[in-house]
Amino acid sequence: MWCQVSPLRTDDLPSVTEIYNAACHARESTQGTRPWSVKEMEEFLFASPSFESYTCVNNGSVVGWAALTRYRVREDVKHTAEMSLYVQKSFRCKGAGSALAYTLLNRASLLNVHCIFAMLFKDMPDSVSFAERKCGFSVTGCLPEIFSGSGRNYDLLVLERLIVPRT
Numbered sequence: 001m002w003c004q005v006s007p008l009r010t011d012d013l014p015s016v017t018e019i020y021n022a023a024c025h026a027r028e029s030t031q032g033t034r035p036w037s038v039k040e041m042e043e044f045l046f047a048s049p050s051f052e053s054y055t056c057v058n059n060g061s062v063v064g065w066a067a068l069t070r071y072r073v074r075e076d077v078k079h080t081a082e083m084s085l086y087v088q089k090s091f092r093c094k095g096a097g098s099a100l101a102y103t104l105l106n107r108a109s110l111l112n113v114h115c116i117f118a119m120l121f122k123d124m125p126d127s128v129s130f131a132e133r134k135c136g137f138s139v140t141g142c143l144p145e146i147f148s149g150s151g152r153n154y155d156l157l158v159l160e161r162l163i164v165p166r167t
Helices: 010-025 038-047 096-108 125-133
Strands: 004-007 050-058 061-070 080-087 115-121 138-149 152-162
Touching: 004 096, 010 038, 010 050, 010 061, 010 080, 038 050, 038 061, 050 096, 061 096, 080 096, 096 115, 115 125, 115 138, 125 138, 125 152
Parallel strands: 080 115
Antiparallel strands: 004 050, 050 061, 061 080, 115 152, 138 152
16 A cells, blocks of 8 residues: 655644544544544644654545654653554555654654653554564553453553664
8 A cells, every 4th residue: 555644734633533533432542532523633733742743645535643742741751752653444554554653753863852652552462563563662561450441441551662863
């Protein structure tokens, strides 16, 4: 599959929100299970301190998106980012996620990011494997039963990748 990775624009927000909400519905998002409005997505990606966000477009349609967002708005962690990456189910394992991840990870050192972390459900081995194999993340911890949904509690894995500054 061929896709074009480009900086996310405000007119991409409805598609980005739809992809995110589908992931929430399928319990694939560690941000929560409640669908977001386009306005909430806009605040997350544009209004809150963020590094950069990208979309992956195939035949004129947004099929995935990824973002580096600030971990916290504090001086002592200003070089730490959380990576979010979502791809429509029908476009997974076809290169869209890899293209988005490669773009973000390539840009990280230029953005003065030192550490990128991500959180994934422990019971999603394909996503964990992707983060480790394709993105160079390492599992650094587990938060047992921290996420509640569908009447159960789920473990979240914390993954990290340190970024080597470009010289």
